[in-house]
Amino acid sequence: MSRDFAEFLERTPGFNTRAIHAGQDPDPLTGAVIPPIYQTSTFVQDGINVLRAGHEYSRGSNPTRNGFETQLAALEGGAAGFAFASGIAAEDALLRSLLQPGDHIVLGADGYGGTNRLISQIYGRWGVTNTPVDITDLSAVRAAVRPGRTAVLWVETPSNPLLAIADIHGWAAVAREAGAVLVVDNTFASPFVQQPLRFGADAVVHSTTKYIGGHSDVLGGAVVVADRVFRGQTLAAAVGFQQFAGGAVAGPQDCFLAARGLKTLGLRMERHNANALLLARWLEHQPEISEVLYPGLPGHPGHALARRQMSHFGGIVSLRFRGGEVAARAFAESTRLFALSVSLGGVESLICYSAEMTHASVQGTPLAVPADLVRLSVGVEDAADLKRDLARALSSVRAAVQEEQVLRSTSMFADALPA
Numbered sequence: 001m002s003r004d005f006a007e008f009l010e011r012t013p014g015f016n017t018r019a020i021h022a023g024q025d026p027d028p029l030t031g032a033v034i035p036p037i038y039q040t041s042t043f044v045q046d047g048i049n050v051l052r053a054g055h056e057y058s059r060g061s062n063p064t065r066n067g068f069e070t071q072l073a074a075l076e077g078g079a080a081g082f083a084f085a086s087g088i089a090a091e092d093a094l095l096r097s098l099l100q101p102g103d104h105i106v107l108g109a110d111g112y113g114g115t116n117r118l119i120s121q122i123y124g125r126w127g128v129t130n131t132p133v134d135i136t137d138l139s140a141v142r143a144a145v146r147p148g149r150t151a152v153l154w155v156e157t158p159s160n161p162l163l164a165i166a167d168i169h170g171w172a173a174v175a176r177e178a179g180a181v182l183v184v185d186n187t188f189a190s191p192f193v194q195q196p197l198r199f200g201a202d203a204v205v206h207s208t209t210k211y212i213g214g215h216s217d218v219l220g221g222a223v224v225v226a227d228r229v230f231r232g233q234t235l236a237a238a239v240g241f242q243q244f245a246g247g248a249v250a251g252p253q254d255c256f257l258a259a260r261g262l263k264t265l266g267l268r269m270e271r272h273n274a275n276a277l278l279l280a281r282w283l284e285h286q287p288e289i290s291e292v293l294y295p296g297l298p299g300h301p302g303h304a305l306a307r308r309q310m311s312h313f314g315g316i317v318s319l320r321f322r323g324g325e326v327a328a329r330a331f332a333e334s335t336r337l338f339a340l341s342v343s344l345g346g347v348e349s350l351i352c353y354s355a356e357m358t359h360a361s362v363q364g365t366p367l368a369v370p371a372d373l374v375r376l377s378v379g380v381e382d383a384a385d386l387k388r389d390l391a392r393a394l395s396s397v398r399a400a401v402q403e404e405q406v407l408r409s410t411s412m413f414a415d416a417l418p419a
Protein backbone atom coordinates (compact mmCIF):
# COMPACT_ATOMS: atom_id res chain seq x y z
CA MET A 1 0.00 0.00 0.00
CA SER A 2 1.39 3.44 -0.85
CA ARG A 3 1.97 5.70 2.16
CA ASP A 4 -0.47 8.30 0.85
CA PHE A 5 -3.16 5.69 0.52
CA ALA A 6 -2.43 4.26 3.97
CA GLU A 7 -2.75 7.73 5.48
CA PHE A 8 -5.95 8.35 3.56
CA LEU A 9 -7.41 5.10 4.92
CA GLU A 10 -6.38 6.03 8.45
CA ARG A 11 -8.17 9.37 8.18
CA THR A 12 -11.27 7.89 6.55
CA PRO A 13 -13.70 6.94 9.27
CA GLY A 14 -16.24 5.28 6.97
CA PHE A 15 -16.99 1.68 7.86
CA ASN A 16 -17.71 0.52 4.32
CA THR A 17 -14.57 2.16 2.93
CA ARG A 18 -12.46 0.33 5.51
CA ALA A 19 -14.38 -2.91 4.88
CA ILE A 20 -13.55 -2.77 1.18
CA HIS A 21 -9.97 -1.44 1.29
CA ALA A 22 -8.21 -2.23 4.58
CA GLY A 23 -5.83 -5.15 4.04
CA GLN A 24 -7.21 -5.65 0.52
CA ASP A 25 -4.73 -3.80 -1.70
CA PRO A 26 -4.55 -4.68 -5.40
CA ASP A 27 -1.77 -7.12 -6.27
CA PRO A 28 1.41 -5.04 -6.84
CA LEU A 29 2.84 -7.59 -9.31
CA THR A 30 -0.06 -7.81 -11.79
CA GLY A 31 -2.41 -5.02 -10.79
CA ALA A 32 -5.20 -7.53 -10.10
CA VAL A 33 -7.82 -5.53 -8.18
CA ILE A 34 -8.51 -8.52 -5.97
CA PRO A 35 -5.39 -9.80 -4.23
CA PRO A 36 -4.63 -13.41 -5.21
CA ILE A 37 -5.42 -16.36 -2.96
CA TYR A 38 -1.99 -17.47 -1.74
CA GLN A 39 -2.70 -21.19 -1.77
CA THR A 40 0.74 -22.19 -0.59
CA SER A 41 2.16 -23.91 2.47
CA THR A 42 5.71 -22.55 2.24
CA PHE A 43 7.73 -19.64 0.79
CA VAL A 44 11.07 -19.72 -1.05
CA GLN A 45 13.94 -18.10 0.87
CA ASP A 46 16.60 -15.99 -0.85
CA GLY A 47 19.22 -17.27 1.59
CA ILE A 48 19.01 -19.11 4.90
CA ASN A 49 16.30 -17.26 6.81
CA VAL A 50 16.32 -14.44 4.25
CA LEU A 51 12.60 -14.03 3.66
CA ARG A 52 11.42 -12.16 0.59
CA ALA A 53 8.28 -10.59 2.08
CA GLY A 54 8.41 -11.75 5.69
CA HIS A 55 6.60 -15.03 5.01
CA GLU A 56 8.16 -18.39 5.82
CA TYR A 57 5.43 -21.00 6.35
CA SER A 58 1.66 -20.55 6.20
CA ARG A 59 0.98 -21.60 9.79
CA GLY A 60 3.02 -18.59 10.88
CA SER A 61 1.76 -16.15 8.25
CA ASN A 62 0.04 -16.17 4.88
CA PRO A 63 -0.74 -13.05 2.83
CA THR A 64 -4.40 -13.99 2.23
CA ARG A 65 -4.95 -14.62 5.93
CA ASN A 66 -3.03 -11.49 6.94
CA GLY A 67 -5.11 -9.37 4.55
CA PHE A 68 -8.33 -10.61 6.12
CA GLU A 69 -6.94 -10.12 9.65
CA THR A 70 -6.00 -6.51 8.86
CA GLN A 71 -9.41 -5.87 7.30
CA LEU A 72 -11.28 -7.21 10.35
CA ALA A 73 -9.05 -5.45 12.91
CA ALA A 74 -9.69 -2.16 11.07
CA LEU A 75 -13.45 -2.67 11.43
CA GLU A 76 -13.33 -3.58 15.13
CA GLY A 77 -10.88 -0.78 15.90
CA GLY A 78 -8.37 -3.27 17.30
CA ALA A 79 -4.59 -3.48 17.47
CA ALA A 80 -4.43 -6.84 15.70
CA GLY A 81 -6.66 -9.58 14.29
CA PHE A 82 -6.13 -13.35 14.07
CA ALA A 83 -8.07 -15.77 11.88
CA PHE A 84 -8.80 -19.37 12.86
CA ALA A 85 -10.39 -22.45 11.36
CA SER A 86 -13.69 -21.93 13.23
CA GLY A 87 -15.24 -19.69 15.85
CA ILE A 88 -14.63 -22.32 18.49
CA ALA A 89 -10.98 -22.66 17.43
CA ALA A 90 -10.66 -18.86 17.84
CA GLU A 91 -12.21 -19.05 21.32
CA ASP A 92 -9.92 -21.93 22.26
CA ALA A 93 -6.81 -20.10 21.04
CA LEU A 94 -7.76 -16.96 22.94
CA LEU A 95 -8.43 -18.87 26.16
CA ARG A 96 -5.16 -20.82 25.88
CA SER A 97 -3.24 -17.61 25.36
CA LEU A 98 -4.77 -16.06 28.50
CA LEU A 99 -5.31 -18.85 31.04
CA GLN A 100 -3.26 -20.91 33.43
CA PRO A 101 -4.49 -24.03 35.28
CA GLY A 102 -6.45 -23.02 38.38
CA ASP A 103 -7.83 -19.83 36.84
CA HIS A 104 -11.47 -18.84 37.06
CA ILE A 105 -13.83 -17.48 34.36
CA VAL A 106 -16.96 -15.40 34.90
CA LEU A 107 -19.14 -16.62 32.05
CA GLY A 108 -22.32 -15.03 30.73
CA ALA A 109 -24.99 -17.67 31.31
CA ASP A 110 -26.96 -16.94 28.19
CA GLY A 111 -24.61 -17.69 25.34
CA TYR A 112 -23.53 -20.00 22.57
CA GLY A 113 -23.86 -23.60 23.80
CA GLY A 114 -20.50 -24.57 22.32
CA THR A 115 -18.68 -21.88 24.32
CA ASN A 116 -20.07 -23.29 27.53
CA ARG A 117 -19.16 -26.83 26.41
CA LEU A 118 -15.57 -25.75 25.61
CA ILE A 119 -15.09 -23.93 28.91
CA SER A 120 -16.84 -26.46 31.15
CA GLN A 121 -15.94 -29.76 29.55
CA ILE A 122 -12.47 -29.08 28.10
CA TYR A 123 -11.03 -26.35 30.33
CA GLY A 124 -12.68 -27.90 33.39
CA ARG A 125 -10.35 -30.89 32.97
CA TRP A 126 -7.36 -28.52 33.24
CA GLY A 127 -8.54 -27.09 36.53
CA VAL A 128 -10.19 -23.97 35.09
CA THR A 129 -13.49 -23.26 36.84
CA ASN A 130 -16.30 -21.01 35.76
CA THR A 131 -19.29 -19.23 37.27
CA PRO A 132 -22.27 -18.57 34.98
CA VAL A 133 -23.93 -15.20 35.59
CA ASP A 134 -26.96 -13.28 34.38
CA ILE A 135 -25.39 -11.00 31.76
CA THR A 136 -27.77 -8.12 32.55
CA ASP A 137 -26.96 -8.04 36.29
CA LEU A 138 -23.68 -6.20 36.91
CA SER A 139 -23.78 -6.75 40.67
CA ALA A 140 -24.01 -10.50 40.01
CA VAL A 141 -21.04 -10.19 37.65
CA ARG A 142 -19.05 -8.36 40.35
CA ALA A 143 -20.06 -10.88 43.01
CA ALA A 144 -18.91 -13.78 40.81
CA VAL A 145 -15.33 -12.48 40.61
CA ARG A 146 -12.84 -14.46 42.71
CA PRO A 147 -10.10 -12.01 43.61
CA GLY A 148 -6.70 -13.22 42.43
CA ARG A 149 -8.20 -16.16 40.52
CA THR A 150 -10.55 -14.65 37.95
CA ALA A 151 -8.54 -14.13 34.77
CA VAL A 152 -11.32 -13.80 32.19
CA LEU A 153 -14.81 -12.34 32.00
CA TRP A 154 -16.66 -13.67 28.95
CA VAL A 155 -19.90 -12.28 27.60
CA GLU A 156 -21.97 -12.46 24.45
CA THR A 157 -24.24 -9.55 23.55
CA PRO A 158 -26.86 -9.75 22.13
CA SER A 159 -26.99 -13.19 23.69
CA ASN A 160 -27.94 -16.47 22.07
CA PRO A 161 -30.83 -17.19 21.87
CA LEU A 162 -32.53 -14.90 24.41
CA LEU A 163 -31.17 -11.68 22.86
CA ALA A 164 -30.44 -10.10 26.21
CA ILE A 165 -28.16 -7.05 26.15
CA ALA A 166 -25.09 -6.79 28.37
CA ASP A 167 -23.63 -3.42 29.34
CA ILE A 168 -20.14 -3.80 27.84
CA HIS A 169 -18.88 -0.66 29.56
CA GLY A 170 -20.07 -1.97 32.93
CA TRP A 171 -18.55 -5.43 32.37
CA ALA A 172 -15.27 -3.75 31.36
CA ALA A 173 -15.20 -1.81 34.65
CA VAL A 174 -15.60 -5.05 36.63
CA ALA A 175 -12.86 -6.70 34.57
CA ARG A 176 -10.52 -3.78 35.19
CA GLU A 177 -11.11 -3.90 38.97
CA ALA A 178 -10.44 -7.64 38.93
CA GLY A 179 -7.28 -7.33 36.82
CA ALA A 180 -8.98 -9.68 34.35
CA VAL A 181 -9.51 -9.62 30.59
CA LEU A 182 -12.96 -8.90 29.16
CA VAL A 183 -13.83 -10.96 26.08
CA VAL A 184 -16.94 -10.12 24.08
CA ASP A 185 -18.36 -12.56 21.55
CA ASN A 186 -19.51 -10.10 18.87
CA THR A 187 -20.84 -12.71 16.43
CA PHE A 188 -24.53 -11.74 16.70
CA ALA A 189 -24.00 -8.01 16.29
CA SER A 190 -21.06 -8.01 13.83
CA PRO A 191 -18.63 -5.06 13.81
CA PHE A 192 -21.05 -3.04 11.68
CA VAL A 193 -23.56 -2.94 14.53
CA GLN A 194 -21.26 -2.87 17.57
CA GLN A 195 -17.56 -2.45 18.33
CA PRO A 196 -16.99 -3.76 21.87
CA LEU A 197 -13.36 -2.55 22.08
CA ARG A 198 -14.70 1.02 22.01
CA PHE A 199 -16.58 0.29 25.24
CA GLY A 200 -13.55 -1.11 27.03
CA ALA A 201 -13.52 -4.79 26.04
CA ASP A 202 -10.00 -6.23 25.71
CA ALA A 203 -10.73 -8.82 23.05
CA VAL A 204 -13.50 -9.64 20.61
CA VAL A 205 -14.21 -13.10 19.22
CA HIS A 206 -16.19 -13.93 16.12
CA SER A 207 -17.56 -16.93 14.43
CA THR A 208 -16.83 -15.57 10.94
CA THR A 209 -19.01 -18.45 9.76
CA LYS A 210 -21.96 -16.15 10.49
CA TYR A 211 -22.40 -12.50 9.39
CA ILE A 212 -18.79 -11.86 8.38
CA GLY A 213 -18.66 -14.70 5.84
CA GLY A 214 -22.33 -13.97 5.35
CA HIS A 215 -23.17 -16.58 2.72
CA SER A 216 -23.22 -19.85 4.71
CA ASP A 217 -20.37 -21.21 2.59
CA VAL A 218 -17.39 -21.07 4.93
CA LEU A 219 -16.45 -21.98 8.50
CA GLY A 220 -14.11 -19.63 10.35
CA GLY A 221 -13.35 -17.67 13.48
CA ALA A 222 -11.37 -14.65 14.53
CA VAL A 223 -9.97 -12.82 17.53
CA VAL A 224 -9.36 -9.07 17.55
CA VAL A 225 -7.46 -7.61 20.50
CA ALA A 226 -7.01 -4.15 21.96
CA ASP A 227 -3.55 -2.74 22.58
CA ARG A 228 -3.32 -4.08 26.14
CA VAL A 229 -0.89 -5.98 28.34
CA PHE A 230 -1.91 -9.03 30.40
CA ARG A 231 0.46 -11.12 32.51
CA GLY A 232 3.50 -9.36 31.14
CA GLN A 233 2.79 -9.44 27.40
CA THR A 234 0.56 -7.70 24.91
CA LEU A 235 -2.61 -9.53 23.97
CA ALA A 236 -1.47 -9.38 20.34
CA ALA A 237 1.79 -11.16 21.19
CA ALA A 238 0.01 -13.77 23.31
CA VAL A 239 -2.66 -14.62 20.72
CA GLY A 240 -0.18 -14.40 17.83
CA PHE A 241 2.11 -16.92 19.53
CA GLN A 242 -0.81 -19.23 20.32
CA GLN A 243 -2.01 -19.05 16.70
CA PHE A 244 1.43 -20.09 15.45
CA ALA A 245 2.20 -22.64 18.17
CA GLY A 246 -1.31 -24.11 18.45
CA GLY A 247 -1.86 -24.08 14.70
CA ALA A 248 -5.66 -23.86 14.35
CA VAL A 249 -5.29 -21.30 11.54
CA ALA A 250 -7.79 -20.49 8.81
CA GLY A 251 -6.74 -21.63 5.34
CA PRO A 252 -6.27 -19.23 2.40
CA GLN A 253 -9.49 -20.22 0.58
CA ASP A 254 -11.53 -19.73 3.73
CA CYS A 255 -9.88 -16.36 4.40
CA PHE A 256 -10.64 -15.28 0.83
CA LEU A 257 -14.33 -16.12 1.27
CA ALA A 258 -14.50 -14.41 4.66
CA ALA A 259 -12.73 -11.30 3.29
CA ARG A 260 -15.07 -11.16 0.31
CA GLY A 261 -18.07 -11.44 2.61
CA LEU A 262 -16.74 -8.78 4.93
CA LYS A 263 -16.65 -6.21 2.11
CA THR A 264 -20.45 -6.21 1.88
CA LEU A 265 -21.12 -6.59 5.62
CA GLY A 266 -22.51 -3.05 5.95
CA LEU A 267 -24.90 -3.46 3.02
CA ARG A 268 -26.10 -6.83 4.19
CA MET A 269 -26.50 -5.78 7.82
CA GLU A 270 -28.67 -2.80 6.88
CA ARG A 271 -31.04 -5.16 5.11
CA HIS A 272 -30.88 -7.84 7.85
CA ASN A 273 -31.70 -5.13 10.40
CA ALA A 274 -34.57 -3.63 8.40
CA ASN A 275 -36.15 -7.03 7.70
CA ALA A 276 -35.76 -8.18 11.31
CA LEU A 277 -37.30 -5.00 12.72
CA LEU A 278 -40.24 -5.20 10.33
CA LEU A 279 -40.91 -8.86 11.12
CA ALA A 280 -40.44 -8.39 14.88
CA ARG A 281 -43.03 -5.58 14.91
CA TRP A 282 -45.48 -7.69 12.94
CA LEU A 283 -44.91 -10.85 14.99
CA GLU A 284 -45.69 -8.95 18.21
CA HIS A 285 -49.30 -8.73 17.06
CA GLN A 286 -49.78 -12.41 16.26
CA PRO A 287 -51.98 -14.19 18.80
CA GLU A 288 -50.00 -17.49 18.70
CA ILE A 289 -46.88 -15.69 19.96
CA SER A 290 -46.48 -14.83 23.63
CA GLU A 291 -43.23 -12.90 23.33
CA VAL A 292 -40.96 -11.49 20.62
CA LEU A 293 -37.36 -11.16 21.81
CA TYR A 294 -35.69 -8.43 19.77
CA PRO A 295 -33.65 -5.53 21.19
CA GLY A 296 -35.13 -3.17 18.59
CA LEU A 297 -38.58 -3.34 20.20
CA PRO A 298 -39.20 -0.55 22.74
CA GLY A 299 -40.62 -3.13 25.19
CA HIS A 300 -37.37 -5.15 25.25
CA PRO A 301 -35.67 -4.74 28.66
CA GLY A 302 -32.32 -3.99 26.96
CA HIS A 303 -33.71 -1.55 24.39
CA ALA A 304 -32.27 1.68 25.89
CA LEU A 305 -28.86 0.05 26.42
CA ALA A 306 -28.92 -1.38 22.88
CA ARG A 307 -29.57 2.12 21.53
CA ARG A 308 -26.45 3.32 23.34
CA GLN A 309 -23.99 0.63 22.31
CA MET A 310 -25.37 -0.67 18.99
CA SER A 311 -25.94 1.25 15.75
CA HIS A 312 -28.71 -1.17 14.69
CA PHE A 313 -30.42 -4.07 16.45
CA GLY A 314 -29.21 -7.03 14.41
CA GLY A 315 -30.89 -9.68 12.31
CA ILE A 316 -31.76 -12.29 14.94
CA VAL A 317 -35.27 -12.52 16.39
CA SER A 318 -36.42 -15.13 18.91
CA LEU A 319 -40.07 -16.01 19.50
CA ARG A 320 -41.93 -17.75 22.30
CA PHE A 321 -45.26 -19.45 21.71
CA ARG A 322 -48.44 -19.47 23.80
CA GLY A 323 -48.97 -23.07 22.71
CA GLY A 324 -45.64 -24.09 24.30
CA GLU A 325 -43.30 -26.72 22.93
CA VAL A 326 -45.86 -28.22 20.54
CA ALA A 327 -46.44 -24.84 18.89
CA ALA A 328 -42.74 -23.95 18.71
CA ARG A 329 -41.85 -27.28 17.10
CA ALA A 330 -44.74 -27.08 14.62
CA PHE A 331 -43.68 -23.56 13.62
CA ALA A 332 -40.01 -24.50 13.17
CA GLU A 333 -41.00 -27.42 10.94
CA SER A 334 -43.51 -25.48 8.83
CA THR A 335 -41.62 -22.59 7.27
CA ARG A 336 -40.22 -22.94 3.74
CA LEU A 337 -38.16 -19.85 3.00
CA PHE A 338 -36.80 -19.98 6.56
CA ALA A 339 -34.78 -23.19 6.31
CA LEU A 340 -34.71 -25.40 9.40
CA SER A 341 -31.05 -25.29 10.23
CA VAL A 342 -28.47 -24.37 12.85
CA SER A 343 -26.17 -21.40 12.18
CA LEU A 344 -27.15 -17.85 11.31
CA GLY A 345 -25.99 -14.69 9.58
CA GLY A 346 -26.21 -15.82 5.96
CA VAL A 347 -28.13 -14.01 3.22
CA GLU A 348 -30.80 -16.71 3.40
CA SER A 349 -33.26 -16.90 6.28
CA LEU A 350 -32.91 -19.75 8.75
CA ILE A 351 -35.05 -21.03 11.60
CA CYS A 352 -33.89 -23.07 14.56
CA TYR A 353 -35.40 -24.86 17.54
CA SER A 354 -32.68 -23.80 19.96
CA ALA A 355 -33.38 -26.11 22.92
CA GLU A 356 -32.45 -29.16 20.89
CA MET A 357 -30.53 -27.86 17.89
CA THR A 358 -27.93 -25.47 19.37
CA HIS A 359 -28.25 -25.84 23.13
CA ALA A 360 -28.56 -29.61 23.52
CA SER A 361 -25.33 -29.60 25.58
CA VAL A 362 -27.00 -27.54 28.35
CA GLN A 363 -30.37 -29.33 28.34
CA GLY A 364 -31.51 -30.23 31.83
CA THR A 365 -29.19 -27.63 33.42
CA PRO A 366 -30.07 -24.13 34.67
CA LEU A 367 -28.68 -22.85 31.34
CA ALA A 368 -31.29 -24.76 29.29
CA VAL A 369 -33.24 -22.79 26.68
CA PRO A 370 -37.06 -22.57 27.00
CA ALA A 371 -38.88 -25.33 25.09
CA ASP A 372 -41.37 -22.83 23.60
CA LEU A 373 -38.64 -20.80 21.86
CA VAL A 374 -37.73 -20.58 18.18
CA ARG A 375 -34.88 -18.47 16.80
CA LEU A 376 -35.01 -16.75 13.42
CA SER A 377 -31.97 -15.61 11.48
CA VAL A 378 -33.68 -13.10 9.22
CA GLY A 379 -32.06 -13.05 5.78
CA VAL A 380 -31.94 -10.38 3.10
CA GLU A 381 -34.79 -11.72 0.95
CA ASP A 382 -37.81 -9.51 0.26
CA ALA A 383 -39.56 -8.80 3.53
CA ALA A 384 -43.04 -9.44 2.06
CA ASP A 385 -42.05 -12.99 1.11
CA LEU A 386 -40.57 -13.68 4.53
CA LYS A 387 -43.73 -12.40 6.21
CA ARG A 388 -45.93 -14.60 4.02
CA ASP A 389 -43.80 -17.62 4.92
CA LEU A 390 -44.14 -16.92 8.64
CA ALA A 391 -47.90 -16.29 8.33
CA ARG A 392 -48.34 -19.67 6.67
CA ALA A 393 -46.33 -21.36 9.42
CA LEU A 394 -48.50 -19.69 12.06
CA SER A 395 -51.55 -21.38 10.57
CA SER A 396 -49.76 -24.71 10.97
CA VAL A 397 -49.21 -23.81 14.62
CA ARG A 398 -52.96 -23.31 15.10
CA ALA A 399 -53.62 -26.73 13.56
CA ALA A 400 -50.95 -28.44 15.70
CA VAL A 401 -52.22 -26.89 18.93
CA GLN A 402 -55.81 -27.87 18.14
CA GLU A 403 -54.75 -31.42 17.36
CA GLU A 404 -52.88 -31.64 20.64
CA GLN A 405 -55.94 -30.40 22.53
CA VAL A 406 -58.09 -33.04 20.89
CA LEU A 407 -55.55 -35.75 21.69
CA ARG A 408 -55.31 -34.60 25.26
CA SER A 409 -59.07 -34.53 25.79
CA THR A 410 -59.53 -37.97 24.21
CA SER A 411 -56.73 -39.45 26.32
CA MET A 412 -58.28 -37.90 29.44
CA PHE A 413 -61.54 -39.47 28.38
CA ALA A 414 -59.77 -42.79 27.80
CA ASP A 415 -58.16 -42.60 31.26
CA ALA A 416 -61.58 -42.12 32.77
CA LEU A 417 -62.92 -45.32 31.17
CA PRO A 418 -62.75 -48.60 33.10
CA ALA A 419 -59.98 -50.82 31.70
Ligand SMILES: *Cc1c(COP(=O)(O)O)cnc(C)c1O
Pocket residue numbers: 086087088089112114115156160185187188206207208209210219220221
Ligand atom coordinates in the same frame (compact mmCIF):
# COMPACT_ATOMS: atom_id res chain seq x y z
C1 LIG B 1 -21.52 -20.16 15.80
C2 LIG B 1 -21.07 -19.43 16.99
C3 LIG B 1 -19.86 -19.73 17.62
C4 LIG B 1 -18.98 -20.87 17.17
O1 LIG B 1 -18.45 -20.67 15.91
P1 LIG B 1 -18.09 -21.85 14.85
O2 LIG B 1 -17.66 -21.11 13.65
O3 LIG B 1 -19.34 -22.64 14.66
O4 LIG B 1 -17.03 -22.68 15.48
C5 LIG B 1 -19.48 -18.96 18.70
N1 LIG B 1 -20.26 -17.96 19.16
C6 LIG B 1 -21.44 -17.65 18.59
C7 LIG B 1 -22.25 -16.55 19.14
C8 LIG B 1 -21.88 -18.38 17.50
O5 LIG B 1 -23.07 -18.08 16.95
